[in-house]
Amino acid sequence: MEKPVVGIVMGSDSDLPVMSKAAAILEEFGVPYEMRVISAHREPDVFFEYAKGAEARGLKVIIAGAGMAAHLPGMCAALFPLPVIGVPLYSKTLGGEDSLYSILQMPSGIPVATVAIDGTKNAALLAVRMLAISNPELLEKLKAYAGKQCDAVQKKDARLQE
Ligand code: RP5
Numbered sequence: 451m452e453k454p455v456v457g458i459v460m461g462s463d464s465d466l467p468v469m470s471k472a473a474a475i476l477e478e479f480g481v482p483y484e485m486r487v488i489s490a491h492r493e494p495d496v497f498f499e500y501a502k503g504a505e506a507r508g509l510k511v512i513i514a515g516a517g518m519a520a521h522l523p524g525m526c527a528a529l530f531p532l533p534v535i536g537v538p539l540y541s542k543t544l545g546g547e548d549s550l551y552s553i554l555q556m557p558s559g560i561p562v563a564t565v566a567i568d569g570t571k572n573a574a575l576l577a578v579r580m581l582a583i584s585n586p587e588l589l590e591k592l593k594a595y596a597g598k599q600c601d602a603v604q605k606k607d608a609r610l611q612e
Pocket of ligand 1 (some may be wrong): 460461463465489515516517518519539
């Protein structure tokens with residue numbers, strides 16, 4: 451088993467169905483990852499150890515998903531020096547706008563690359579793009595992936611023209 455280079459972390463196991471989609475993309479691209487459920491609020495010490503140790507464990511990117519008062523991605527960015535991608539998760543009461551603004555409105559100096567509400571697939575693709583900067587094999591896979599998407603749209607259009 452290769453050493454994980456991407457960390458997928460979420461605030462609760464209730465986030466797992468949506469966050470698992472990131473794992474599926476990373477598997478498709480052959481990117482080794484680790485996946486954890488860690489609550490920054492309910493178990494701050496465990497969270498601190500995870501985020502503080504992430505660089506030494508070999509992680510290059512963290513994808514952090516959380517809902518409601520979604521402080522997990524921002525706190526990852528405070529403790530981990532490499533890119534953090536935040537996934538705001540849908541919440542029943544405020545539809546995920548609470549999560550979105552919690553993750554998006556970071557103070558200057560501590561960046562989190564925020565994707566759309568429940569935008570897990572794009573978060574994983576963004577992580578792959580970041581890794582592809584120094585990995586030509588991944589870059590080729592990304593080009594092939596884009597090509598497949600293009601073909602799929604063209605096939606649908608061609609069917610409409612029949
Ligand atoms: C956040 O609170 C989690 O990321 C989750 O989206 C939300 C609700 O958590 P549970 O009450 O379902 O554990 O911390």
